[in-house]
Amino acid sequence: MIQHRLLGICGSLRAPSVNRKLLNEAIRLYGPADVQIADLRLPLYDGDLQDAEGIPQAVEALSAQIADADAVLIATPEYNKAITGVLKNALDWVSRTDANPWKAKLVAIVSASAGRTGGEAGQYSVIHALAAFRPRMSSGPMLTVGEGYKQFDEDGRLINERYVDKLTQVVETLRAEVDDARKS
Numbered sequence: 001m002i003q004h005r006l007l008g009i010c011g012s013l014r015a016p017s018v019n020r021k022l023l024n025e026a027i028r029l030y031g032p033a034d035v036q037i038a039d040l041r042l043p044l045y046d047g048d049l050q051d052a053e054g055i056p057q058a059v060e061a062l063s064a065q066i067a068d069a070d071a072v073l074i075a076t077p078e079y080n081k082a083i084t085g086v087l088k089n090a091l092d093w094v095s096r097t098d099a100n101p102w103k104a105k106l107v108a109i110v111s112a113s114a115g116r117t118g119g120e121a122g123q124y125s126v127i128h129a130l131a132a133f134r135p136r137m138s139s140g141p142m143l144t145v146g147e148g149y150k151q152f153d154e155d156g157r158l159i160n161e162r163y164v165d166k167l168t169q170v171v172e173t174l175r176a177e178v179d180d181a182r183k184s
């Protein structure tokens with residue numbers, strides 16, 4: 001049995017990012033999988049750069065990672081109630097590659113933010129930004145982790161059982177959808 005191929009994308013570049021912790025927890029709860037983590041340290045999209053040097057290798061690599069994955073798990077904060085610039089920049093770059101790797105791709109989004117709403121508006125903003133590429137959004141529940149800075153222990157584990165339960169539902173739904181997609 002070939003392992004599920006999972007691509008994790010964090011919408012924050014910070015080393016101590018709570019969304020990176022959330023992504024790690026999601027991957028842990030997903031269970032056995034061949035996991036890749038995307039690197040969003042890309043240059044700012046610039047048409048002049050593309051004309052002069054072509055699409056950066058890191059963007060082509062990201063596009064291939066998305067294409068190769070059975071499912072993409074995105075954990076991201078919201079910046080000012082919207083998608084982070086880092087994530088939008090990556091989506092814009094990938095949209096300049098030849099194929100559309102997002103087409104019909106299973107995607108689950110979770111978020112953690114400092115505010116009480118846990119990045120809910122930001123999640124809708126990510127859905128909006130992805131819509132043009134026609135992915136298949138996972139049908140699991142929406143998980144928004146409020147006051148993210150106090151939700152993880154020293155080992156990066158989610159403390160609150162309510163969030164653990166919700167995150168488990170998110171990844172179990174995604175796993176079942178990958179299984180179904182592989183059968184058809």
Ligand SMILES: Cc1cc2nc3c(=O)[nH]c(=O)nc-3n(C[C@H](O)[C@H](O)[C@H](O)COP(=O)(O)O)c2cc1C
Binds near residue numbers: 014019020112113149
């Ligand atoms: C530019 C910027 C905008 C932010 N806007 C929001 C916001 O709209 N809502 C919110 O709850 N937190 C906001 N925050 C706080 C982030 O939620 C907090 O810094 C969070 O830890 C960032 O996620 P990370 O830990 O994964 O990097 C913002 C932070 C930055 C740097």
